[in-house]
Amino acid sequence: MASLREALLCWFAENARPLPWRESYDPYQVWLSEIMLQQTQMERAVGYFQRFVARFPDMASLAAASEEEVLKLWEGLGYYSRAKNLLACARRVVAAHGGALPHDPKTLQALPGIGPYTAGAVASIAFARDVTAVDANVERVFARLFDLDMPVREARTRAFILETAAALVPRGKAREWNQALMELGALVCLPKRPRCSECPLSGQCEAYRLDLVFERPVPAKAVDYIPMDVASGLLVREGRVFIQKRPETGVWAGLWEFPGGTVESGETPEQAVVREFREETDLDVAITAKLAVVRHGYTRYRVALHCFALRDLNDAAEPALHAAQEGRFATLAELSGLAFPAGHRKLIDQLVGQNRGGLLLDPMR
C-alpha cells in the first residue's frame, strides 16, 4: 500500500496538468471547477471556467448575478440544472455561511448541486480534508487495480470501492491523492485505450497481471438511443422573431427557444410545426421557408431539428404561453445575448453566418 501511494503521488507531481484552479486552490474556484466537471471533460470546462471567473471573481459577485446571465455563461456546457444550482448554492453560502464555503463534507453536501462526489472533492482539494472523492475515473482505476468482476454501478461494487478508497487516502495528502487518481484515469487508465506501459501502477494492477484490462470495468448495460424528428418555427413580425423561455423544470430549463416539438408518426415536419405553434401559442401560422435541418443530440435522444420561417396566417395576435414562462419578439442581434439549447444556437449561428438574418427578418422585404 505504501508503495502504491508513493508511486501515484510521485507520478502526479510529475504529470499534473497545469489548470487555472490548481494555481491557488481558492475554494470558490475549486467548487466552481468541480460543478463544471460533473459529466464534463476537462478540455471543455476550462474555457467556461475562465469566463466565469473573469465575470464572477468570487462567491459574492456570483450570488448577486441574475439567473439569465449565469445561464448565458453556461450556454453550450449542458446539464443546465448545474447552472441553476450553482447560483442557488452561491446565494445560500452568502446568506447562511458568510460567503465562505463550509469545510465539512456533510455540510457541503447539503448545498444545492453538491452530491457525495463534489462534497468530497471540495473538502479534500480546497480544504485538505482527508476524505475520498470517488468519480467515474476512480471507479475505473479501482475496477482494474483490484480486478473487480461486476459492474461498477452495482451497489456492492460501489460499497467496496468507497471502502477501499477511504482506506487508501494518505493522511494529510488527500488533495494530491484524489486528484492523482482522477488524473491517472483521465490521462493513462483510459476507458478504451489504456496506456498501461506508461502507468505507474501497472506493477500492482491485478487486471494487468491477468491480462483483463480491456474487460474491466465490466460494462453496464448499453443505453438505447432514440432517433427523433423535431420541428421548430421562427415566427417573424416586423423584423423580430418570436422566442419563449422554457419552464423552470425539465430539459433546457430556463433557456430560450423557438416554439416547436416532436414530429408525430404519419406527420410531416411542416404539419408538425404548424400544429405545435397552435398548441403552444394559440397562433395560426404559415410556412414561408425551410431554413435548415440541424442535427444534435441530448441525453439519449438523437434529433433532426427541422427549422422553418413562419408568418401569421390570421391577424397578428399576442402569443399565448402554454409551454413557456415568458415570451417576446426579439431581433436577430438580441438573440446573441440570450441562452439557447445547442441545436437552436447552431441554427441562429447559421442564419447569422450566412447573412440570412437580414433576408429573413428585414421588415422591408
Place this chain on the structure above:
DNA sequence: TAGTCGTGGCG
C-alpha cells in the same frame, strides 16, 4: 432504484 438531464469529439 431507475430515469432524467446536454454536449461535442472520436473512431
Place this chain on the structure above:
DNA sequence: TCGCCAAGACT
C-alpha cells in the same frame, strides 16, 4: 454517418 462516450446530482 453514427454509435459511444466523458470529473454526478436529483427525483
